[in-house]
Every structure is written in structure tokens, then in C-alpha cells.
Amino acid sequence: MKNRKTQIVDLALQLIREKGYVAISYDDLSKQLGVTKASIHYHFEKKEDLGLALMGKVQENLEQFLKLIKSSVMTVEEKLMLYFERQYAPLSSDEICPISSLQSDFASLPDVIRVKVQELSEFEIKVITTILTDEQGTKPANQSKDIEAVVYTVLSCLKGALQYKRALGKDVLSLVQTQINRLVKS
Amino acid sequence: MKNRKTQIVDLALQLIREKGYVAISYDDLSKQLGVTKASIHYHFEKKEDLGLALMGKVQENLEQFLKLIKSSVMTVEEKLMLYFERQYAPLSSDEICPISSLQSDFASLPDVIRVKVQELSEFEIKVITTILTDEQGTKPANQSKDIEAVVYTVLSCLKGALQYKRALGKDVLSLVQTQINRLVKS
DNA sequence: GTCTATACGTAGATAGAC
DNA sequence: GTCTATCTACGTATAGAC
Numbered sequence: 001m002k003n004r005k006t007q008i009v010d011l012a013l014q015l016i017r018e019k020g021y022v023a024i025s026y027d028d029l030s031k032q033l034g035v036t037k038a039s040i041h042y043h044f045e046k047k048e049d050l051g052l053a054l055m056g057k058v059q060e061n062l063e064q065f066l067k068l069i070k071s072s073v074m075t076v077e078e079k080l081m082l083y084f085e086r087q088y089a090p091l092s093s094d095e096i097c098p099i100s101s102l103q104s105d106f107a108s109l110p111d112v113i114r115v116k117v118q119e120l121s122e123f124e125i126k127v128i129t130t131i132l133t134d135e136q137g138t139k140p141a142n143q144s145k146d147i148e149a150v151v152y153t154v155l156s157c158l159k160g161a162l163q164y165k166r167a168l169g170k171d172v173l174s175l176v177q178t179q180i181n182r183l184v185k186s
Numbered sequence: 187m188k189n190r191k192t193q194i195v196d197l198a199l200q201l202i203r204e205k206g207y208v209a210i211s212y213d214d215l216s217k218q219l220g221v222t223k224a225s226i227h228y229h230f231e232k233k234e235d236l237g238l239a240l241m242g243k244v245q246e247n248l249e250q251f252l253k254l255i256k257s258s259v260m261t262v263e264e265k266l267m268l269y270f271e272r273q274y275a276p277l278s279s280d281e282i283c284p285i286s287s288l289q290s291d292f293a294s295l296p297d298v299i300r301v302k303v304q305e306l307s308e309f310e311i312k313v314i315t316t317i318l319t320d321e322q323g324t325k326p327a328n329q330s331k332d333i334e335a336v337v338y339t340v341l342s343c344l345k346g347a348l349q350y351k352r353a354l355g356k357d358v359l360s361l362v363q364t365q366i367n368r369l370v371k372s
Numbered sequence: 373g374t375c376t377a378t379a380c381g382t383a384g385a386t387a388g389a390c
Numbered sequence: 391g392t393c394t395a396t397c398t399a400c401g402t403a404t405a406g407a408c
Binding site (some may be wrong): 018019020022023065067094096100101103104105106107108117118119121122127146148150152153155156157158159160161163166167172175176178179180182186 | 199204205206209265278280282286287289290291292293294303304307308332334335336338339341342343347348349350352353355358361362364365366368371372
Binding site (some may be wrong): 191221222224225228272 | 391392393394
């Protein structure tokens with residue numbers, strides 16, 4: 001059943017946003033899907049396989065978004081807003097960004113996963129850099145000498161906002177968005 | 187031995203910055219200290235007790251810093267710089283902020299710890315708010331209507347910078363500092 | 373593809389000797 | 391205060407029946 005496989009990955013993705021890679025257990029997954037642990041092991045022999053599959057999905061998602069903004073005519077601000085709305089705003093109040101979840105577990109990750117976390121982190125950096133560089137956009141590119149610094153700042157803000165949102169139950173996301181806009185507009 | 191107790195807390199604090207609350211094990215601690223698990227359980231019967239002790243130390247540290255900046259005459263920028271240098275810059279390349287480490291584990295934390303994480307998070311917010319409000323400082327207070335938004339942004343940036351530093355091995359901290367300064371100076 | 377059964381490691385925690 | 395020994399629960403993972 002191909003459907004079961006994607007079902008597993010989707011659930012794992014949700015759990016990674018909620019609890020992180022290490023805290024995901026085959027027991028969790030199997031109970032929530034109404035199958036046995038062995039059944040999950042059939043689809044993903046080792047936990048690392050599941051981890052890689054799940055991160056592949058995150059990457060695909062980012063790649064699609066990158067294509068979208070490369071082929072559409074929007075201002076830098078519009079693209080950035082679209083990124084917020086697509087990638088961060090939809091997350092529920094007990095979820096954080098899957099990439100920052102993986103980054104947090106960094107010290108406990110097996111090597112293959114760790115490498116993939118680096119790849120994913122860098123890919124997201126690339127997406128935001130592309131947005132701020134605004135190659136096809138209608139507005140002149142950001143004038144700041146240090147786009148790199150702005151990129152890391154933007155992503156750190158978004159990821160941090162989700163952490164605070166979950167821990168304190170406050171809508172920190174919209175707060176930091178105002179500050180991100182100030183930085184980008186300069 | 188009172189010393190052993192603080193020794194345990196200090197090691198646990200280091201481990202929490204490296205791996206997080208859930209990943210800390212009595213086995214880890216005991217082996218690194220050259221004692222048995224039972225011995226650690228004598229000082230901290232349950233893991234939650236150790237967690238609370240360790241977070242108490244983080245809070246003490248913040249309280250001391252708050253006192254310091256309240257009683258000294260510095261500009262907002264100087265205070266903020268001092269905060270970077272004292273609290274974030276000294277962390278080694280495989281350590282993240284202990285508070286964000288705890289926030290990341292939020293879904294897996296026992297209730298007592300969770301509540302304390304909220305307290306700690308809010309206390310750090312208060313420290314940065316105090317800095318930016320600049321009650322006794324030499325410069326006029328930040329004019330931005332939304333100090334709260336700046337505070338969350340500053341902290342998110344710092345925490346995110348440490349995550350990226352560890353995962354990618356880049357000095358992201360100094361990159362985001364430049365952007366924080368831009369925000370604060372406005 | 374999914375199951376039962378099981379192996380093996382390690383986690384947090386406790387009892388009782390020294 | 392620290393030890394040995396042990397308990398129970400849960401983690402990943404595998405073998406083999408259906």
C-alpha cells in the first residue's frame with residue numbers, strides 16, 4: 001500500500017514539529033495509525049530511513065515554493081509575506097518549524113540525519129536569499145550590503161516566534177513580522 | 187558533600203545546552219562524574235528536581251544581570267552588547283541557549299518543568315525589555331511604539347543564531363547582531 | 373503488507389548494604 | 391553519601407507466521 005507509506009511520513013512530520021526527531025517512536029506512530037510497530041518497520045526499516053523520507057518532503061515543499069516565486073512577479077515584501085503565510089502561519093499552536101526542531105536535536109542525531117539537516121537549513125537560507133535578492137521582482141533589490149545577515153535574522157525570527165508562541169501562547173509571529181518588514185524595507 | 191550537588195547541576199546545565207532536557211540521563215551524569223546513578227538520585231530524587239535546580243541557576247544568573255544593568259549607567263546599545271557578551275557569546279560551538287533548548291523540548295516536558303520554562307522565558311523577556319526601556323540610561327528610550335516586538339525579535343535572533351552556528355559551523359551570532367543594532371537604533 | 377513474538381539496550385527509579 | 395543490585399517501562403529492531 002503506497003498510501004500507508006505517505007500516511008506514515010505525514011504523521012511523522014507532524015510529530016517532528018510537535019516533539020522532535022528523537023521523541024518520535026515507532027510505538028507512537030503505530031498506535032496512532034492503528035497498525036503494529038513491525039508494520040512501520042516494513043516501510044521504513046530503520047528510524048533514519050523515516051527521518052530522511054520526512055526531510056525529503058520538507059525539501060520538496062521548499063523547492064516548490066522556490067519555483068513559484070522565481071516564476072511570479074511580486075515585490076520582495078509580497079514574496080516574503082507569501083513565505084510567512086505558506087510556511088509558518090499555518091502551523092498549529094503546539095508546532096514549531098520542522099527544521100528548527102531538527103536543529104535543536106542536533107547533538108542527538110545520527111550522522112546521516114545531521115548532514116541532511118545541514119542541507120535543509122542551507123536550502124531554506126537559499127530560498128530567503130532568493131526572495132531578498134529579488135532577481136525578477138518589481139522592486140529594486142534590498143540595498144543592504146549584508147543580505148546574508150538579514151536572511152539569518154529573518155529565519156531566526158520566524159523560528160523563534162513559533163517557539164515563543166507555543167511556550168507562552170502569544171501570537172509572537174505577527175509581532176516579529178513587523179520588525180522583519182522594518183529590516184527588509186530599509 | 188554540597189560540592190557534588192553543584193557539580194551535578196553544572197554538568198546538567200552544560201548537557202542541557204548541548205542535548206536538551208529529555209536527552210539528559212542519570213547514566214550520562216554519573217559516568218561523567220565518576221559516581222553511580224543511585225548517587226545522583228540521592229541528590230536529586232527525580233529528574234524533575236534536577237531540572238528545577240538547573241533552571242533556578244539560569245534564573246539566578248539572569249537576576250544578577252538585571253541588577254547589574256539597573257544599577258549602572260550605560261546606553262541601551264552598551265547594555266545590549268553586554269548581554270550578548272555575557273549570555274550568548276561565551277557558549278561553545280556545540281551549545282545553544284538553555285532556555286531555547288527547553289522550549290524545543292516543550293511537548294515532552296513534565297508539567298512542573300513546563301511551567302518553569304514559561305517563567306524563565308518571561309523573565310528573559312523582562313530583562314531585555316528593561317534594557318530597551320532604558321530607565322536609568324544616558325540615552326533616550328527607544329522610540330518605537332512596539333518595544334515588545336523588538337524584544338521578541340532580539341531574543342529570537344540570538345537563539346536562532348546559536349542554532350545556525352552549531353548546525354552550520356558559521357558565526358551567525360555576529361551577523362544577526364548587526365541587524366539587531368539596526369532595529370534598536372531606529 | 374501486516375501480524376505476533378521477542379530480543380536487546382537503556383531510560384528513570386528504588387531497596388538495602390556499607 | 392555512595393555503593394550494588396534490581397525493577398519496570400519503553401526504545402529500536404528482527405524473525406517468522408499469515
